[in-house]
Amino acid sequence: xxxxxxxxxxxxxxxxxxxxxxxxxxxxxxxxxxxxxxxxxxxxxxxxxxxxxxxxxxxxxxxxxxxxxxxxxxxxxxxxxxxxxxxxxxxxxxxxxxxxxxxxxxxxxxxxxxxxxxxxxxxxxxxxxxxxxxxxxxxxxxxxxxxxxxxxxxxxxxxxxxxxxxxxxxxxxxxxxxxxxxxxxxxxxxxxxxxxxxxxxxxxxxxxxxxxxxxxxxxxxxxxxxxxxxxxxxxxxxxxxxxxxxxxxxxxxxxxxxxxxxxxxxxxxxxxxxxxxxxxxxxxxxxxxxxxxxxxxxxxxxxxxxxxxxxxxxxxxxxxxxxxxxxxxxxxxxxxxxxxxxxx
Amino acid sequence: xxxxxxxxxxxxxxxxxxxxxxxxxxxxxxxxxxxxxxxxxxxxxxxxxxxxxxxxxxxxxxxxxxxxxxxxxxxxxxxxxxxxxxxxxxxxxxxxxxxxxxxxxxxxxxxxxxxxxxxxxxxxxxxxxxxxxxxxxxxxxxxxxxxxxxxxxxxxxxxxxxxxxxxxxxxxxxxxxxxxxxxxxxxxxxxxxxxxxxxxxxxxxxxxxxxxxxxxxxxxxxxxxxxxxxxxxxxxxxxxxxxxxxxxxxxxxxxxxxxxxxxxxxxxxxxxxxxxxxxxxxxxxx
Numbered sequence: 001x002x003x004x005x006x007x008x009x010x011x012x013x014x015x016x017x018x019x020x021x022x023x024x025x026x027x028x029x030x031x032x033x034x035x036x037x038x039x040x041x042x043x044x045x046x047x048x049x050x051x052x053x054x055x056x057x058x059x060x061x062x063x064x065x066x067x068x069x070x071x072x073x074x075x076x077x078x079x080x081x082x083x084x085x086x087x088x089x090x091x092x093x094x095x096x097x098x099x100x101x102x103x104x105x106x107x108x109x110x111x112x113x114x115x116x117x118x119x120x121x122x123x124x125x126x127x128x129x130x131x132x133x134x135x136x137x138x139x140x141x142x143x144x145x146x147x148x149x150x151x152x153x154x155x156x157x158x159x160x161x162x163x164x165x166x167x168x169x170x171x172x173x174x175x176x177x178x179x180x181x182x183x184x185x186x187x188x189x190x191x192x193x194x195x196x197x198x199x200x201x202x203x204x205x206x207x208x209x210x211x212x213x214x215x216x217x218x219x220x221x222x223x224x225x226x227x228x229x230x231x232x233x234x235x236x237x238x239x240x241x242x243x244x245x246x247x248x249x250x251x252x253x254x255x256x257x258x259x260x261x262x263x264x265x266x267x268x269x270x271x272x273x274x275x276x277x278x279x280x281x282x283x284x285x286x287x288x289x290x291x292x293x294x295x296x297x298x299x300x301x302x303x304x305x306x307x308x309x310x311x312x313x314x315x316x317x318x319x320x321x322x323x324x325x326x327x328x329x330x331x332x333x334x335x336x337x338x339x340x341x342x343x344x
Numbered sequence: 345x346x347x348x349x350x351x352x353x354x355x356x357x358x359x360x361x362x363x364x365x366x367x368x369x370x371x372x373x374x375x376x377x378x379x380x381x382x383x384x385x386x387x388x389x390x391x392x393x394x395x396x397x398x399x400x401x402x403x404x405x406x407x408x409x410x411x412x413x414x415x416x417x418x419x420x421x422x423x424x425x426x427x428x429x430x431x432x433x434x435x436x437x438x439x440x441x442x443x444x445x446x447x448x449x450x451x452x453x454x455x456x457x458x459x460x461x462x463x464x465x466x467x468x469x470x471x472x473x474x475x476x477x478x479x480x481x482x483x484x485x486x487x488x489x490x491x492x493x494x495x496x497x498x499x500x501x502x503x504x505x506x507x508x509x510x511x512x513x514x515x516x517x518x519x520x521x522x523x524x525x526x527x528x529x530x531x532x533x534x535x536x537x538x539x540x541x542x543x544x545x546x547x548x549x550x551x552x553x554x555x556x557x558x559x560x561x562x563x564x565x566x567x568x569x570x571x572x573x574x575x576x577x578x579x580x581x582x583x584x585x586x587x588x589x590x591x592x593x594x595x596x597x598x599x600x601x602x603x604x605x606x607x608x609x610x611x612x613x614x615x616x617x618x619x620x621x622x623x624x625x626x627x628x629x630x
Contacts, residue, residue, distance in 0.1 A: 067434045115617060121433035122376055123616050126568055130613045133565060137609065253561060257441045264438060294457075298449030304442025308435045309427055 017193040026272070027182065034175055041170035047282045048177040049238050054262045054274030055181075055188055056231030061260075062268030063192055064224045065204030066116055069125045069256050070132030071232055073112075076250035078105040078233025080139060083152040083246040092158040094166075094241050098180070101237035102230045109229020113222045129253070136251035151247030155240060166242070173242035180238060184231060188271060191227070200224055201269075254297070261300060264307055347479075348598055349591060354483035356590020357490035358552060360583050362545035362563070363570040364497065365538020367582040370571055371514045372531055373429055376436045379443035380542055380567055381560030387413040387543020388555040389451060392460045402465055406489075406547055413543020418536040425535070426528075444560045452557040460555040462547075486548055493541070494583060501579055510534060569612045 033044055053075055060066040082101040084090075091097040115127045139146045146152055159165040164172045191197055202210040203217050211217045240246045249255070258281070266277025284303075289296040366380040387409040394400040394408060420443075428439050468482045501507040513520040513527045521527050546555070553563070566589065574585030589608060596607050 061434075067437065069437065115613065118617060122370075123572075125376065125433070125437060126572055127613055127616050129565065129568075130609050130616075134609045134613070253564075257445070260434075260438060260441075295449045295453055297445040298453070301442040301445030301447075301449065304438050305424070305446065308431065308439040308442065309424070312435060312438075 013193065013195070017190070023272075026275075030178060030182075034171075034178065041174040043282060043286060045170055045174045045177050045242055047278050048174070048181045049235050049242070050259075050262060050282060051275040051278035052177075052181045052184060052238065053232055053235035053259060054266070054278050055185065055271065056228045056235060056274075057259055057263050058268055058271060058274045059188060059192070059228040059231065060225055061263060062270070062273065063197060063200045063204065064221055066221065066225065067121050067125055068116075068128040069253070069260075070128035070130070071228075071259055072251050072253070072255040073128070073132035073135050074105040074109055074229040074232035075236035075239075075255065076132070076135060076139070076246075077108050078102060078236030079240045079246045079250040080146060080152065080236075081105070081233070082237035082240040083155045084145070086155045086157045086241070087152060094157045094160050094176070097157070098234060098237045098241065101240075102234040105233020105236070106226055106230035108233075110222065110226040113225035113229075116225060117218050117221060129256075132251055132253065132256060136248055139248055139251060146246075149248060151245060151249075152240075153245065155244045155246070157241060157244075166244075170242070177238050177242060180234065184234065185271070185275075188231070192271060196220070196223075258300065261304055261307075264304075264312060348595055350479060351483060352591030352594035353587060354480075354486045354590070355552065355594055356587035357487055357494070358545055358549050359566060359570055359590050360586035361490050361493055362542050362549065363567040363586060364579065364582055365535070365541050366567050367571050367574065367579070368510070368514070368534050368538055372510070372517075372527075372534060375425075375429055376433055376440065377425075378437060378440040378564055378568075379447070379560065380538075381563045382444055382447040383413045383417055383539040384542040384546030384549070384563070385447065385451060385555070385557075385559040386416055386546070387540075388546035388550050388559065389455060389460065390543065391547035391550065392455075392462055392555065395462050402462065402468075406544060409547035410540040410544040413546070414536045414540030416543075417539025418532065421532055421535045421539075444564070447560060448557050455557070457557055460550060462550045464551065482551055486552070489548065493544075494579075497579055506530070506533075565609070565612075569608060572612060573615050 033040070037044065053071075056074070057068065057071050060068060060071075078101040081104040082097050085097045085100060086092065086094075091100060112127075112131050115131070116124045140148055143149075157166065160172060160176055164176075166172050192200075199210065199215045199220055202213070202215055203220060207217050236250055239250070262277040262281045263274055264277070265280050266273035266275065284299075285296065288299045292298075362384050363380070365383075366377055369375055369377050369380070390409045390412045391402075391405045394405040395402055400408070424439075424443075428436055431439075464482065468485060470481060472479055472481065501511060509520070509525045509530050512523070513525060513530050517527055546559070549555075569589055570582050570585045573589070574582035592611075593608060600607075
């Protein structure tokens with residue numbers, strides 16, 4: 001038995017990483033939306049960007065258990081970097097600019113990750129909040145560079161890959177964001193199903209014990225925080241590129257708070273939570289803000305309060321039947337039972 | 345120069361009255377109440393309605409603002425907050441952010457989104473000179489009121505039975521419970537008084553910091569700075585932190601307006617990194 005342990009281990013990782021039919025269906029539906037919902041390109045693009053942003057938060061909150069109230073810092077940083085690159089004609093190829101913006105946010109994430117290593121949840125909440133506020137203030141003050149409160153205008157880009165022009169119906173933007181989301185999702189999926197991803201969950205469960213079994217806690221947290229910053233930066237850059245505009249709003253506290261709600265709606269810690277949450281959130285926003293545009297925050301607040309009072313685990317278990325179904329539909333192997341729902 | 349110091353002290357005192365309730369809540373139940381500013385806003389709007397619409401004298405409106413906010417705090421604490429104490433910090437943050445958003449939108453709906461001002465009695469307006477220092481009458485009033493309140497709080501905490509129960513509960517909740525102190529009741533009272541003080545601060549502060557529906561969001565960070573820099577184990581810590589923040593903010597805006605607010609944010613982050621438990625806290629309690 002002993003000699004087969006590595007093989008068994010390998011097998012269990014492969015089982016975890018196996019594609020389930022429902023997942024395939026999800027992505028087929030996502031790409032089909034491009035053809036079957038032709039009038040909805042704009043909102044679908046927004047959903048894809050929000051989903052990517054939520055995916056980023058899920059990496060640190062759902063997997064590593066870091067509560068952040070300032071995740072918009074990286075989103076905004078990526079947004080402004082992409083905007084400035086395009087405005088000053090430094091990098092006019094959108095895809096390259098996207099990558100650069102992501103890397104810039106990643107660098108910021110790496111530098112600030114050392115700030116979240118110390119202290120309790122409360123300290124983390126406030127440090128992340130503080131970082132986002134400082135960045136917003138900088139963007140506000142250095143108006144000669146960022147346009148200040150008026151926002152960054154005059155963002156124009158070359159056609160994507162030299163082939164596809166960003167059209168006014170948002171067709172290119174939609175396909176572009178969807179593909180970027182899919183690629184980054186694949187990467188995230190690969191990462192969370194790797195031993196590295198498991199060690200993150202161990203840290204979330206109990207950092208002390210994780211350290212005791214030999215997990216380098218701080219290094220792992222720095223790594224995942226940096227990666228989440230990259231994802232958030234890409235999401236922000238996508239927003240700038242698809243709307244050709246960036247404003248101080250990208251750093252706002254509301255954006256970070258909304259993001260938490262998105263993730264809570266979908267459930268944390270299984271990657272699809274952010275994607276499903278983004279869809280539900282945007283549809284809800286679309287519907288409710290059509291009713292009362294000015295008082296939309298009230299409904300966000302109400303949803304948050306109700307979710308917490310009902311209990312987050314109980315609430316996000318509305319996706320549980322879906323996930324059970326996914327497990328049952330899998331004709332190849334019985335999945336090992338895993339605990340679902342959030343924590344943190 | 346001295347006028348700036350004076351204004352800064354007034355501002356700091358005001359911040360202290362606004363934030364001290366939060367310090368106690370955080371220290372006592374380890375509860376992250378981001379919605380603290382909403383109670384301050386309630387007090388502010390209460391005063392505006394009483395004074396401007398119903399013609400209640402300003403000084404009669406202040407205690408009423410305190411009572412209304414305290415009552416609001418008590419009701420919310422008993423009905424909603426109690427369910428959230430045992431949950432994780434993430435839940436607490438989500439819950440209180442939800443409350444903030446709801447209060448912001450609700451006040452916007454009822455009162456409109458504009459800035460509000462309280463009609464002050466004539467004798468409180470303007471300033472007079474003492475040895476060449478311009479002293480604003482209203483600011484002097486704030487310093488006196490807040491100073492008296494601070495002294496009273498300090499005395500209550502250090503001299504009364506309730507104060508010693510509260511301190512015991514802050515230092516070690518479990519042991520305090522074991523000694524027969526009804527921590528929940530102590531907490532409910534403290535929460536109500538803290539909310540009431542925030543409401544009083546909001547009522548006094550309309551003239552200085554302004555009042556609009558976004559108030560809880562704008563000042564959330566200030567309260568948090570006071571609490572983190574000051575620590576939550578004593579009342580003097582937050583008090584000193586408030587004064588520092590008040591003077592620093594006023595002086596910063598006067599001398600280096602280009603740097604703006606991020607000086608204080610940066611200071612907060614640095615303090616959090618160097619001393620996560622606060623600058624003035626007694627170490628080693630938890």
